Amino acid sequence: MTSMVEGMSRPVQADRSRWPVYAALALGLCVAMLASLTLGYKLYGLDKVWAALFAHDGSETATVIAGLRLPRALIAPLAGAALGMAGVMVQTLSRNRIASPDTLGLNAGASMAVVLAMVVFGVGSLGGLSLAAAIGALLTSIIVFGVAAGAGGLSPLKIVLVGVTFAGLAHAVVEIVLTSNEAQLQQLLFWLSGAFVDRPISLFFNGLPVVLVGAALAFTLTSALDALQADDATAASLGVPLLAVRGLTFVAVSLLTGAAVSMAGPVAFVGLVVPHAARGLVGLRHRHQLAAAALVGAIYTTLADVAARFVIYPVEAPVGAITAVVGAGTLVVLLMRRLA
Amino acid sequence: MDDQMANRIEVKALSLSYGPEVVLDALSLPIPSGQITVLAGPNGCGKSTLLRAIRRLHAPQSGQVLLDAEDISKLNGKALGRRIGLLAQSPSAPQDMTVEELVRLGRYPHQAMMQPWGAGDDAAVAAAMVGTGVAEMRQRRIGSLSGGQLQRAWIAMVLAQETDVICLDEPVNHLDMAHQLDCLELVTRLNKEQGRTIVLVLHDLNLAARYADQLVFVADGKVRERGTPETMMRSDLIDEVFNVTAEIIIDPVHKRPICIPHRRS
Numbered sequence: 001m002t003s004m005v006e007g008m009s010r011p012v013q014a015d016r017s018r019w020p021v022y023a024a025l026a027l028g029l030c031v032a033m034l035a036s037l038t039l040g041y042k043l044y045g046l047d048k049v050w051a052a053l054f055a056h057d058g059s060e061t062a063t064v065i066a067g068l069r070l071p072r073a074l075i076a077p078l079a080g081a082a083l084g085m086a087g088v089m090v091q092t093l094s095r096n097r098i099a100s101p102d103t104l105g106l107n108a109g110a111s112m113a114v115v116l117a118m119v120v121f122g123v124g125s126l127g128g129l130s131l132a133a134a135i136g137a138l139l140t141s142i143i144v145f146g147v148a149a150g151a152g153g154l155s156p157l158k159i160v161l162v163g164v165t166f167a168g169l170a171h172a173v174v175e176i177v178l179t180s181n182e183a184q185l186q187q188l189l190f191w192l193s194g195a196f197v198d199r200p201i202s203l204f205f206n207g208l209p210v211v212l213v214g215a216a217l218a219f220t221l222t223s224a225l226d227a228l229q230a231d232d233a234t235a236a237s238l239g240v241p242l243l244a245v246r247g248l249t250f251v252a253v254s255l256l257t258g259a260a261v262s263m264a265g266p267v268a269f270v271g272l273v274v275p276h277a278a279r280g281l282v283g284l285r286h287r288h289q290l291a292a293a294a295l296v297g298a299i300y301t302t303l304a305d306v307a308a309r310f311v312i313y314p315v316e317a318p319v320g321a322i323t324a325v326v327g328a329g330t331l332v333v334l335l336m337r338r339l340a
Numbered sequence: 341m342d343d344q345m346a347n348r349i350e351v352k353a354l355s356l357s358y359g360p361e362v363v364l365d366a367l368s369l370p371i372p373s374g375q376i377t378v379l380a381g382p383n384g385c386g387k388s389t390l391l392r393a394i395r396r397l398h399a400p401q402s403g404q405v406l407l408d409a410e411d412i413s414k415l416n417g418k419a420l421g422r423r424i425g426l427l428a429q430s431p432s433a434p435q436d437m438t439v440e441e442l443v444r445l446g447r448y449p450h451q452a453m454m455q456p457w458g459a460g461d462d463a464a465v466a467a468a469m470v471g472t473g474v475a476e477m478r479q480r481r482i483g484s485l486s487g488g489q490l491q492r493a494w495i496a497m498v499l500a501q502e503t504d505v506i507c508l509d510e511p512v513n514h515l516d517m518a519h520q521l522d523c524l525e526l527v528t529r530l531n532k533e534q535g536r537t538i539v540l541v542l543h544d545l546n547l548a549a550r551y552a553d554q555l556v557f558v559a560d561g562k563v564r565e566r567g568t569p570e571t572m573m574r575s576d577l578i579d580e581v582f583n584v585t586a587e588i589i590i591d592p593v594h595k596r597p598i599c600i601p602h603r604r605s
Binding site for chain 2: 095097220224227231233234236237238239240284285
């Protein structure tokens with residue numbers, strides 16, 4: 001076969017052609033993070049930002065930049081990257097392009113854990129609530145995985161059904177607690193809508209290692225996830241250990257979502273929207289899907305966080321509300337396209 | 341031919357049930373190396389289950405499947421994936437996956453954690469696409485392909501696995517006549533030119549008789565009878581297995597027996 005030689009060079013070239021995409025995304029992320037540092041209730045020039053980051057002089061500029069803007073300029077992209085990668089894996093796991101970590105009930109479970117921690121166990125510190133959110137997401141994934149796997153085989157449909165059911169249950173618990181605890185309503189509502197404002201930088205350093213572990217696990221699963229995009233019989237006949245891969249994917253998803261929720265609360269729909277953009281840019285191989293989703297997710301939440309400062313200026317909107325509006329719009333477009 | 345030496349696969353007294361329903365009942369079947377074996381039989385006779393059990397997608401209650409005299413239950417998933425390829429009945433993948441992305445999936449059993457993708461993988465993918473005639477549509481999304489093109493893309497995926505044994509479960513379902521022939525000619529070429537052992541499930545008895553070296557009638561979870569198409573295509577046997585009275589004539593072009601069904605008996 002003479003055309004084989006000609007055919008061999010092409011996939012390699014296709015790999016190379018993605019580097020401009022990654023370079024553009026990396027550049028976009030830098031711009032978004034700079035925007036997050038400079039734009040807001042007060043505008044600062046880049047020179048001022050640079051000076052303030054290293055000044056530590058207690059001036060107002062240094063306090064705002066290093067104390068308020070820097071944490072959110074770091075937390076927003078980290079949470080976005082985590083949710084983007086988690087979204088890719090959830091959509092592959094459920095073979096459903098409109099699924100997201102919300103579909104598995106992870107955000108709802110985290111919210112429930114936060115509410116219960118505050119009301120039942122009297123946890124008040126941001127660090128404590130952050131930990132509660134992470135534990136909530138992890139426990140939820142264990143419950144959803146366990147129930148779905150226990151009910152005779154772990155089919156994509158079962159994962160979604162159990163996840164959505166559990167999410168409904170968790171939301172109900174949150175509603176009950178909210179209506180009966182007016183005193184803490186304001187604080188809880190703020191957490192429950194998801195936000196990057198007023199987060200101490202320590203949350204970033206707590207979340208970073210968890211995100212890195214989750215991402216590392218995700219990248220070891222890429223070729224199995226590629227094969228899992230096909231039906232179960234095909235994946236199994238290729239030699240994919242279905243249950244093990246699904247279990248490990250659940251672990252990666254809950255680490256990433258748990259870390260994101262612990263830093264920012266439930267930022268809705270990021271995991272739904274971002275994978276679509278990532279696939280459009282780099283195709284369906286998970287090595288690329290995950291890498292692109294991390295970058296796109298980081299840019300998306302960072303820009304949403306900047307936008308949140310201006311939509312009802314001078315008051316800050318919760319960033320979760322903005323991503324929810326964008327996500328709902330995207331969902332409608334996706335559904336219409338599917339019907340067309 | 342020495343029967344024992346020449347069998348790539350040996351199914352031995354395989355029994356398999358879904359709950360109370362017995363699907364395979366102590367079924368035994370030798371699958372000769374380098375030949376095309378076609379499984380035929382009425383709906384629900386267990387032929388698809390047998391094919392899947394050969395690839396260990398179902399765990400049998402008893403009996404074993406030997407691959408080159410080795411019990412397949414002792415092989416790990418990837419090792420088996422390098423030796424037996426299976427194209428499932430009506431396989432599915434995302435509509436926006438490209439042909440090349442689909443074919444690359446076939447390399448999964450050859451990839452290890454430490455050396456993920458190499459020149460050998462590229463060569464296998466390219467050869468599989470060229471061999472099935474889908475190389476020029478490698479960047480197209482599978483949702484945009486016609487039924488015949490899509491089936492060739494899936495066969496390319498299985499070819500990229502580079503297995504000696506290829507199992508295809510009703511590969512010509514939903515294809516028109518021209519594409520049915522295309523598909524089976526392609527399978528025959530893989531067999532004749534590359535010496536691969538092929539196991540097919542086919543519904544159309546005349547296609548089965550035309551392409552089979554060994555034709556196997558499965559009924560009630562057992563092999564009812566097996567042999568060359570010439571010995572198998574008898575009206576009494578077809579009546580017994582399929583409950584159809586039929587006349588057998590010889591296809592003047594291919595010199596193979598074909599059956600003309602009259603009515604349900």
